[in-house]
Amino acid sequence: MSARILDGTAVAARLRTRVAEEVAELAALGVQPRLEVLLVGDDPASRVYVGAKAKACQEVGIRSATRALPAGTPAKELADVIDALNADDDVDGILLQLPLPGHLDSRGFLDRIDPGKDVDGFHPTNVGLLHQGRPRFVPCTPAGIVALLEDAGVPLEGARAVVVGRSEIVGKPMAALLLARHATVTICHSRTRDLPAVCREADVLVAAIGRPAMVTAAFVRPGAVVVDVGVNRVEDAALVERVYPGDEGRRQQLTRRGYTLVGDVDFTAVRQVAGAITPVPGGVGPLTIAGLLANTVRAARQRRGL
Numbered sequence: 001m002s003a004r005i006l007d008g009t010a011v012a013a014r015l016r017t018r019v020a021e022e023v024a025e026l027a028a029l030g031v032q033p034r035l036e037v038l039l040v041g042d043d044p045a046s047r048v049y050v051g052a053k054a055k056a057c058q059e060v061g062i063r064s065a066t067r068a069l070p071a072g073t074p075a076k077e078l079a080d081v082i083d084a085l086n087a088d089d090d091v092d093g094i095l096l097q098l099p100l101p102g103h104l105d106s107r108g109f110l111d112r113i114d115p116g117k118d119v120d121g122f123h124p125t126n127v128g129l130l131h132q133g134r135p136r137f138v139p140c141t142p143a144g145i146v147a148l149l150e151d152a153g154v155p156l157e158g159a160r161a162v163v164v165g166r167s168e169i170v171g172k173p174m175a176a177l178l179l180a181r182h183a184t185v186t187i188c189h190s191r192t193r194d195l196p197a198v199c200r201e202a203d204v205l206v207a208a209i210g211r212p213a214m215v216t217a218a219f220v221r222p223g224a225v226v227v228d229v230g231v232n233r234v235e236d237a238a239l240v241e242r243v244y245p246g247d248e249g250r251r252q253q254l255t256r257r258g259y260t261l262v263g264d265v266d267f268t269a270v271r272q273v274a275g276a277i278t279p280v281p282g283g284v285g286p287l288t289i290a291g292l293l294a295n296t297v298r299a300a301r302q303r304r305g306l
Contacts, residue, residue: 003274011151019293025059033300034063035093035252036085041071041101050097056289062296071101086114093296119295131176137295142174144287145227154225156181164188166304167206170229174206207264213243215265223275229284230264232245243267
């Protein structure tokens, strides 16, 4: 068996087209959504993500600006910036890029963002609405995963779903979305006993743990759908060869860049067992940005009662 590849790039392209159409509809009413991104510090991965988000906004017609603050920014200064954006009626969405430098309390600043402008869906008000089954903004990565599964025709009602990882960003909201679609959901974590056995019960397995190639074939029921959320920079040539044996493109990338991106799933081995699988890159990643665009347009509509 060789699993079907679930193409997140293609699904994201269709979602972006839909967002662009909505932006055009708003433009006819004299509205152009505006997203403000806050980047604190110089984390290389964050800079790449923020650049990709800015480019995506431009492509669909959303106004976007990135405010870069130095790593040593005092807490009061960041709080003042957020307060100013909350008060600016021309701003529809605020995105605080994580991680923040160690001296800044991520949770406190996420809580400070106006829930009506919280396009990441991390404010406790929006988290509560999601778990009540009446979401305002759904966190972008889980929303993208659901869009991918639905596009692929994966049946969720009555399915056994296992989510590996309990983060506020992916694991917990992912479980809520699957429950809302009538799946039977188990959330696993570092203290789960006999993790491979629990995962093998899944019809749909979502891996979001941040450990390269941790989910092996032993975790997967034959024919299961495997969604790999992990994006890990790997410099270990032996690990890359194990996960992607004989992949000359990966070898060249490792030589050229000094690293390659590896998911949380042992891709080549798991592909021989699963019925469908997402690649890294090209799986979940593009859908996360598409979800952000959709949430920004949703915020613009809701704030104007449209």
